[in-house]
Amino acid sequence: MQKLVPGQKIKLSEVTSSNRIDIDVQVQGSSREYDISCFLLNGQEKLPSDDHVVFYNQSKSPQGEVQLAHRDAYSAQFQLDLSRVGSGVQRLAFTCTIDDQHTFKDVKTGRVRVSSEGNVLLEFVFSGQQFSQEKAVILSEVYFKDVWRFGAIAQGFNGGLADLVKHYGGTVAKPSPAPTPAPAPQPAPPVQESKPAGSAEPAGSAGKVNLSKITLEKRGDSGKVNLRKDGRKQPIHINLNWEQHSKPSSSGLWGLLANQPAASSTADLDLGCMFEMQSGYRGVIQALGNSFGAKDTVPYIFLDKDDRSGQSQDGENLLVLRPDLIKRVVVFAYIYQGVSTFQDVGGRMKITDDQGNEIHLKLDQPDPSQKFCAICSIINSGDHIQVTKEELYFRGHQETDEHFGFGFRWQSGQKS
Template identity: 40%
Template structure:
């Protein structure tokens, strides 16, 4: 069934069980789209904020409404029979994180039940300064569940939508003022590679202990803070010619007790972990060449807001730090450092280079990998 703006229909035409899926796919160049669902009462208000379903709260308390996101698509699974009696309406909205809805290239709304499927195509044509739109409503009238295509612009963004429905945004506490900095001192326990091309050699003839690599970054979190998924990875070539990639993408976490003797311990998708992401080179003397890089797996590229830094540490040796302080916001990949095995040591060199893909990193450093699509 093809739907038109303003069209209404009874959900009984689509589902007899009360189970349905509402899918929204949005292509919004230059921004990300936040697709949300407001469960409101008879007065049109969000009287229980647990029924505001969005990326930081993906399910209602009893599971009657749940949300799954993948790329540009959001899917709401709804069980009308489990909704509490005070909920009279489910309102699905779309908000631009930046820019306006005028930039909306294409959107697709589908409603699926076991009996039929309905679809509605929408674009940004006709919109100007609106930052959001109320897309559709599932509502109860005279004891019967119905569906309506609204497609109406809304001047504010997601915060304004929340206020419109009577909700209140929880804002993060203001940061505590930092104490006055102490007099600068030379830190003998850390070497900072501050300029591209600067290097430091680790003497492996005296110390072959494992080298630990830590990636950490800052997250500014409020109710609507999505957070950037920043991943640690490396491409390596061993002295025996074996080479590969260590990363969470494709579950290529490596191994500690067999080649390549490189292991990524986890994938911190939120940035909330105080320890960030960690990788260990258990046999550094076997490394011929490797590059350590970070990439933004999810979220709009914005290196400036991450304050990302990587620290290489080895017991008995000073830490080596590389800070991303010259960010390029247009690329998702940043090669932080290279490791080159030569003359009984491992030379750590600051790279500070930005790329748009794994292939581009590979091409620059001449590994010659064959790339296929992967996921976490």
């Protein structure tokens, strides 16, 4: 293993012939969390798009040349396949930022390691003695200059994340003033065909980098929302939407009867939740039984409407207005009528806090035999709430309750 010092650079071909390498970063210090990221940059050292950042909210680059294999509060491991890097990317910058009151001067020790096939090839060690008031630091780079090279950098910005992103030609997306239904997602920029590695990318093409958007892809993936301590309302907006189309569900004679309307297969999905407050009070919010909750009294959870037609463009919405008072919430959806299973509806959920941070998830692993889905759980962890993708399918309310252990008594019901 070869040890490097700040400013030192080396050709990767001097230590390995493989295009597959791992970058391991560890930081230990006074901060409760260090956010470690990889910025994929063009020939002018600018971001081609907001897809070209690999971090805790976006674990894979557009062509899979960089993947976040592991992350916790103090470390991250990135897997690189340099053979997949297209002409639009010339440099991979590995960075670290702090979002609390601490700076990199408070770092006790840190290191960056380069390894391949389990063998550590290079190591760069740093500490707070090399820094002052920096809150964002470029630790190291893998860059192309006739061949792929590695550089130990250790240079930072006092302004933190915003200055770092600005340095790379982007801006951090500002949070929305209030939670609003999401517009239809825009298609990602097209991936460029591979060109000779020396080709340059036009400067100034980076858009806003939305580091406040999390997508929970797999069961068990989670995100968090920080809680305020002043006892005021802090709306958490939960939006359920699905494919909104209708078609005749019958043909033949039924369709030929001129005076008979075609039966609609439009989905009637219902959003709801089971909740338990810190006080021990428990209940269910749902359209069934007209249990829409309350905005200004306990439980401070409110369901805005029952969209039976499937024609409401913003779907159904659940507001958790005092998340500091809850102990846990399980958000669910069930098919009341119109379609057979969740395979037919393309369900998707967006959770937005009052700062505009977003958590997205899709119901993309449906059980074709079940009509009831526990979508996510929300747990109060003291200073934040933890949102975890569940996407578990059950026969109905009672089976879901038995799984999560709320202990309700259930009886048959219908919507009025």
